[in-house]
Amino acid sequence: MELGISTFVETTPDVITGETMSHAERLREVVEEIVLADQVGLDVYGVGEHHRPDFAASSPAVVMAAAAPLTSRIRLTSAVMILSSADPVRIYQDFATLDGLSGGRAEIMVGRGSFTESFPLFGCDLKDYETLFEEKLDLLMKLQTSEKVSWEGQHRPAIHNLGIYPRPVQQPLPVWIASAGSPESAVRAGALGLPFALAMIGPVHPLDFASQVKLYKEAAAHAGHDSSRLPIAAHAHGFIAADTRKAIEQFFPSTYARTNVRAAEKGLPPYHRADYDAACSFDGALYVGDPASVADKIIHLRKHVGVTRFLLHVPHGTMPHAEVMEAIRLLGTEVAPRVREEVALWEKNNL
Numbered sequence: 001m002e003l004g005i006s007t008f009v010e011t012t013p014d015v016i017t018g019e020t021m022s023h024a025e026r027l028r029e030v031v032e033e034i035v036l037a038d039q040v041g042l043d044v045y046g047v048g049e050h051h052r053p054d055f056a057a058s059s060p061a062v063v064m065a066a067a068a069p070l071t072s073r074i075r076l077t078s079a080v081m082i083l084s085s086a087d088p089v090r091i092y093q094d095f096a097t098l099d100g101l102s103g104g105r106a107e108i109m110v111g112r113g114s115f116t117e118s119f120p121l122f123g124c125d126l127k128d129y130e131t132l133f134e135e136k137l138d139l140l141m142k143l144q145t146s147e148k149v150s151w152e153g154q155h156r157p158a159i160h161n162l163g164i165y166p167r168p169v170q171q172p173l174p175v176w177i178a179s180a181g182s183p184e185s186a187v188r189a190g191a192l193g194l195p196f197a198l199a200m201i202g203p204v205h206p207l208d209f210a211s212q213v214k215l216y217k218e219a220a221a222h223a224g225h226d227s228s229r230l231p232i233a234a235h236a237h238g239f240i241a242a243d244t245r246k247a248i249e250q251f252f253p254s255t256y257a258r259t260n261v262r263a264a265e266k267g268l269p270p271y272h273r274a275d276y277d278a279a280c281s282f283d284g285a286l287y288v289g290d291p292a293s294v295a296d297k298i299i300h301l302r303k304h305v306g307v308t309r310f311l312l313h314v315p316h317g318t319m320p321h322a323e324v325m326e327a328i329r330l331l332g333t334e335v336a337p338r339v340r341e342e343v344a345l346w347e348k349n350n351l
Contacts, residue, residue, distance in 0.1 A: 001302060001343040002309040003336045004044030005037050005328055006079040006235055009057035012261070012317045015253040021318065023056035029321050030057070031067045036325055038071035040332025046079025046109065046235075046311055051117045054261075061094035061106075068102040077107035079197075079235065079311065080178045084132040085118040087156070088140040089164060096168040104169035109197055110137065111178040112185075128155065137177075141192065144172045176233070179212070186212045190219030190227070197233040198307070203275070204285050206236065206301055213306045233309035234301060237316045238287030240294050240330040241323075247288050248280055254317030255286075287312060291334035298339050303346060310339075 009030050013020045034045045045067075047060035057063050064076040076098060081091055091108060099106035112133045119126050135153045142149050143164050152158040178197040179185030181204070189196040196216050200206050217227040237255065241247035252273070259271040279286040287294050298310050312331055315324050 001340055002043035002231075002233075003298070003331060003339060004042045004046065004074070004309070004311050005033065005331070006046035006048065006311040006313045007033070007057075007315075008048040008050055008055050008313075009063065010054060010258070010315065010317055011056050012054050012254070012258055014318050015257050026056045027063060027066075029324075030063060031070070032321075033324060033328055034064065034067035034074070034076070035070045036328050037332060038067075038074040040329050041336060042074060042328070042332045043336075044075040044077055044107075044309065044311065046077045048079045049081050049118070050115055051121055052115070059094075061091075061098045064106075065098050065101050068098060068105070071102070071105075073105070075105045075107055076102055077176070078109045080109045080111035080113075082113035082115075082118045083110035083136050083140065084112050084129060085122045085124045086136070088136045088143060089159075092140060092143040092164060092173070093166070096164075096166050096173060099168035099170055099173055100166055106168065106170070107174040107176060108140075109176040109178050110140065114180060124155075131155070137188075137192075140175060144175055176231075178235070181209065181212060183212065183215055186215040187219040190216040190221075190225070190230075191223045193220055193223065193225035193230065195231040195233070197235060197309075197311075200234055200236040200285050201313075202285065203279075205283060206234070206285055207283070207304050209234070210305045217306075231309055232305075232307045233311060234305070234307040235311045235313060236285060236287050237313045238294065239314050239316075239319075239323075240289065240291060240312075240327045240335065242290060242330070244289040244293055247290060248277075250319070250323055251286075251288050251316070252276055254315060254319050258317035291330050291338070294331075295335045295338040295342075298335070299342050299346075302339075302343050 011026045037045050047057050047063050049060055051058050060078045095106045095108045139151050142151050148163050149159050150161050176195040176197050177189035180199040198209050220227040239247050239251035278284055280288045314327050
């Protein structure tokens with residue numbers, strides 16, 4: 001069972017002061033967070049791609065490259081790259097570069113993107129949302145398996161027996177498919193035999209994602225892959241403090257503000273304190289509490305959904321850097337050892 005952190009490198013207005021930190025300051029904070037995550041023994045750190053003023057990371061590979069020489073064991077992944085609006089060749093080259101700088105610790109996690117600002121920015125048409133992803137994933141898979149590539153598609157110029165450089169340390173460079181719950185994504189990832197990541201965000205119940213995992217494993221088995229060996233990740237918002245009540249109260253202001261911004265943008269109903277409290281419950285989608293309660297909730301997810309990796313998304317919105325660093329420390333030093341020990345014992349007894 002792997003545990004880690006993910007971030008969108010948010011630069012939203014501080015809920016207390018109303019001030020917004022610069023992109024440069026937040027990027028430097030994230031590098032410090034990655035270094036701490038490595039020091040406290042976490043397995044993976046993920047950075048998501050966005051192209052808005054309230055997010056600072058339009059290039060996750062560059063952010064993680066800054067942390068690569070400062071870390072020694074933590075895996076560095078996108079979470080996610082918006083493959084539909086990107087050039088797969090450039091994505092592969094960027095992460096192959098990161099793989100070299102980190103000594104073989106890079107991963108690519110791709111998705112279709114719930115934010116669509118990148119489509120007009122890079123000259124892509126939203127009406128091609130599905131076909132863009134399918135075609136570019138096909139090219140990325142070819143890049144993953146061959147140094148010289150020949151490929152032809154509808155949305156990108158053809159490639160005729162051209163080499164792709166630099167070459168990564170890992171062969172192949174790991175590629176994950178991420179989804180917010182689309183059955184089609186689960187089937188696609190399984191059929192290709194690729195690791196699968198589930199975004200458990202919003203008004204959802206984490207255990208409901210068991211049906212997605214079932215679809216994924218069935219598709220993998222049907223395509224001839226050993227589904228028992230395929231990694232499955234969960235990505236969920238959360239926060240850890242020494243005391244559960246303290247964690248809940250510290251995480252609420254930024255979560256409330258950020259969620260209501262997104263609700264207004266998407267035409268959804270306002271987010272209320274009752275929604276937040278329900279999500280913080282044992283069955284809810286927020287992993288907020290003291291180390292023991294968060295660990296128990298992750299263990300429950302492992303047992304009933306089947307995930308083998310858990311990424312805690314923190315912060316949600318803008319929070320004090322010291323509070324975020326403490327949450328990372330607690331995840332690595334107190335939550336992770338408990339989860340690993342109990343999951344290992346459970347797996348041993350259930351073989």
